Amino acid sequence: MKTRVTTLFGIEKPIVQAGMIWCSGWELASAVSNAGGLGMIGSGSMYPDVLQDQLQKCNAATDKPFAVNLPLLYPQVEEHIQHIIDAGVPIVFTSAGNPATHCQRFKAAGIKVVHVVSSTKFALKAQAAGCDAVVAEGFEAGGHNGREETTTLCLVPRVAEVLDIPVIAAGGIYNGATMLAALAMGAEAVQVGSRFVASVESSAHQAFKQKVISTQEGDTLLTLKEITPVRLIKNEFYQRVAQAYERGASKEELAQLLGRGRAKKGMFEGDLVEGELEIGQASAHLEEILPAAEIIDRMMRDCVAGSQRLFSMAHTTK
Amino acid sequence: MKTRVTTLFGIEKPIVQAGMIWCSGWELASAVSNAGGLGMIGSGSMYPDVLQDQLQKCNAATDKPFAVNLPLLYPQVEEHIQHIIDAGVPIVFTSAGNPATHCQRFKAAGIKVVHVVSSTKFALKAQAAGCDAVVAEGFEAGGHNGREETTTLCLVPRVAEVLDIPVIAAGGIYNGATMLAALAMGAEAVQVGSRFVASVESSAHQAFKQKVISTQEGDTLLTLKEITPVRLIKNEFYQRVAQAYERGASKEELAQLLGRGRAKKGMFEGDLVEGELEIGQASAHLEEILPAAEIIDRMMRDCVAGSQRLFSMAHTTK
Numbered sequence: 001m002k003t004r005v006t007t008l009f010g011i012e013k014p015i016v017q018a019g020m021i022w023c024s025g026w027e028l029a030s031a032v033s034n035a036g037g038l039g040m041i042g043s044g045s046m047y048p049d050v051l052q053d054q055l056q057k058c059n060a061a062t063d064k065p066f067a068v069n070l071p072l073l074y075p076q077v078e079e080h081i082q083h084i085i086d087a088g089v090p091i092v093f094t095s096a097g098n099p100a101t102h103c104q105r106f107k108a109a110g111i112k113v114v115h116v117v118s119s120t121k122f123a124l125k126a127q128a129a130g131c132d133a134v135v136a137e138g139f140e141a142g143g144h145n146g147r148e149e150t151t152t153l154c155l156v157p158r159v160a161e162v163l164d165i166p167v168i169a170a171g172g173i174y175n176g177a178t179m180l181a182a183l184a185m186g187a188e189a190v191q192v193g194s195r196f197v198a199s200v201e202s203s204a205h206q207a208f209k210q211k212v213i214s215t216q217e218g219d220t221l222l223t224l225k226e227i228t229p230v231r232l233i234k235n236e237f238y239q240r241v242a243q244a245y246e247r248g249a250s251k252e253e254l255a256q257l258l259g260r261g262r263a264k265k266g267m268f269e270g271d272l273v274e275g276e277l278e279i280g281q282a283s284a285h286l287e288e289i290l291p292a293a294e295i296i297d298r299m300m301r302d303c304v305a306g307s308q309r310l311f312s313m314a315h316t317t318k
Numbered sequence: 319m320k321t322r323v324t325t326l327f328g329i330e331k332p333i334v335q336a337g338m339i340w341c342s343g344w345e346l347a348s349a350v351s352n353a354g355g356l357g358m359i360g361s362g363s364m365y366p367d368v369l370q371d372q373l374q375k376c377n378a379a380t381d382k383p384f385a386v387n388l389p390l391l392y393p394q395v396e397e398h399i400q401h402i403i404d405a406g407v408p409i410v411f412t413s414a415g416n417p418a419t420h421c422q423r424f425k426a427a428g429i430k431v432v433h434v435v436s437s438t439k440f441a442l443k444a445q446a447a448g449c450d451a452v453v454a455e456g457f458e459a460g461g462h463n464g465r466e467e468t469t470t471l472c473l474v475p476r477v478a479e480v481l482d483i484p485v486i487a488a489g490g491i492y493n494g495a496t497m498l499a500a501l502a503m504g505a506e507a508v509q510v511g512s513r514f515v516a517s518v519e520s521s522a523h524q525a526f527k528q529k530v531i532s533t534q535e536g537d538t539l540l541t542l543k544e545i546t547p548v549r550l551i552k553n554e555f556y557q558r559v560a561q562a563y564e565r566g567a568s569k570e571e572l573a574q575l576l577g578r579g580r581a582k583k584g585m586f587e588g589d590l591v592e593g594e595l596e597i598g599q600a601s602a603h604l605e606e607i608l609p610a611a612e613i614i615d616r617m618m619r620d621c622v623a624g625s626q627r628l629f630s631m632a633h634t635t636k
Binding site (some may be wrong): 303 | 319320321437438439456457458465466467468469471472473475476478479489490491493495496498499501502503504515535536539540564565566594595599600602603620621624625626628629632633634
């Protein structure tokens with residue numbers, strides 16, 4: 001399957017693995033790239049020396065292109081950028097900040113830049129900043145999310161319509177049917193998060209992976225909107241946040257309750273009670289922890305089969 | 319385009335017009351049915367004698383099948399049911415209640431029954447109750463909505479996978495691309511709300527129609543979750559609700575603030591300040607008030623064209 005995104009990245013299959021904190025190390029990224037997708041290291045949860053080590057290992061594990069996700073508000077962003085350039089990473093996905101901040105610097109180093117957005121307005125800004133593509137991510141996605149709560153179905157078709165650069169859809173995409181739906185919306189690739197958290201190669205704690213595949217519809221909600229909106233599993237920590245809202249807690253009280261390090265605690269250390277468990281709505285439909293290559297193969301097979309079914313449906317009149 | 323839903327209803331095109339309060343009278347329903355879709359009268363905002371009159375007018379205006387949306391918690395539901403049966407309405411969409419309540423009674427009268435759900439669990443209940451199809455409606459839809467906040471992309475593929483009866487997708491569907499996406503998810507028809515509110519034949523107040531086509535991304539939010547979750551335009555009334563939340567208002571205070579008759583005031587009488595303005599996220603992408611037949615023609619044309627593009631994309635390897 002060839003699109004402007006597969007051409008841009010030099011990959012075979014239009015599936016991008018999201019660079020998620022605590023889940024996306026070199027093992028997952030290289031497995032995805034080796035299977036023909038675009039693997040991505042999530043640098044937001046790594047110290048610079050950890051990122052450097054991960055980049056070396058990923059380069060050793062695959063000859064295929066892979067990417068790094070870089071949250072622009074990361075405190076040691078300069079050191080991260082230097083390691084990314086030094087390691088010869090060909091593609092960077094920027095998020096959580098102004099897309100113009102480092103875009104031209106990456107491009108001068110020959111690096112393709114993709115920015116993650118949750119609105120059409122920011123998609124246009126990313127294009128104006130010189131980005132090569134955008135990820136348009138909907139409300140159903142896990143982790144940090146937009147305040148406007150626009151869903152993938154309401155966001156992606158519009159962004160694809162108004163932008164000249166290609167669009168990668170994210171939020172709620174976990175199998176062949178949802179991948180096909182995203183392509184129908186006008187996306188030219190999909191970014192997949194939750195499905196890859198529950199993969200063999202993910203660096204998430206085993207207890208968190210098990211929790212992810214046992215969630216049911218309605219088990220995640222977007223919360224902490226006054227700080228940074230984040231989609232979490234409704235565990236004990238989440239319930240304390242909900243109780244704080246009920247008693248009319250201030251933004252400061254909420255920030256204090258959140259504290260620091262809860263995402264690591266939950267997702268990397270497996271504390272399902274006190275941890276912040278970031279995952280998308282799609283987790284409700286996951287039932288097994290699978291190897292990354294098998295996730296990609298199943299998505300591709302079912303997406304192509306679905307496109308045939310859809311074509312026949314659209315051309316049957318009797 | 320033929321699917322199990324077009325066969326079930328005896329219609330040409332798999333587009334159902336949602337039976338929305340204050341917007342869906344006989345003029346809209348008959349226009350949609352005459353254009354080959356399934357038009358629907360929204361009985362939730364009508365007194366029984368008004369419904370009776372609307373049914374007579376709709377029967378006079380079209381020879382094609384049309385439906386009635388019946389909220390099961392409607393106070394005078396018995397009188398509504400009698401008028402529906404007497405008028406020979408072939409299809410009823412039930413919502414907001416237990417699908418088993420009147421299902422067998424309608425079926426005994428030869429009426430097809432479709433139930434509106436916001437979760438897989440309730441979709442299975444509707445199937446068990448004997449419904450002929452379900453509408454699976456996501457978080458992005460306007461008006462009343464589920465508490466679990468599951469989006470169309472996360473809901474429809476799962477419901478289509480586990481049910482034997484056909485699925486109609488709703489929430490966020492407003493053009494050919496989103497219709498194609500819904501069919502890619504496994505739906506066999508789409509139910510379209512916001513797009514038909516801003517139609518020539520809609521009974522919404524002209525000021526509300528103008529407001530709908532002027533909204534931008536992020537201008538609607540789901541609120542009043544403690545009473546019944548409802549997606550509204552963020553007008554002055556909405557801001558008062560938001561302020562009530564900020565000061566930690568109780569459910570009773572919220573109910574008192576809402577009062578009665580605000581949906582009529584906003585949507586039918588055009589009071590954009592004090593009214594409750596129910597509309598979906600898709601409204602952000604609407605720019606014109608169009609005749610119902612043109613809405614349907616554009617959706618069909620773009621959906622079919624999109625299915626060809628998608629098929630080609632899925633089968634291009636070079």
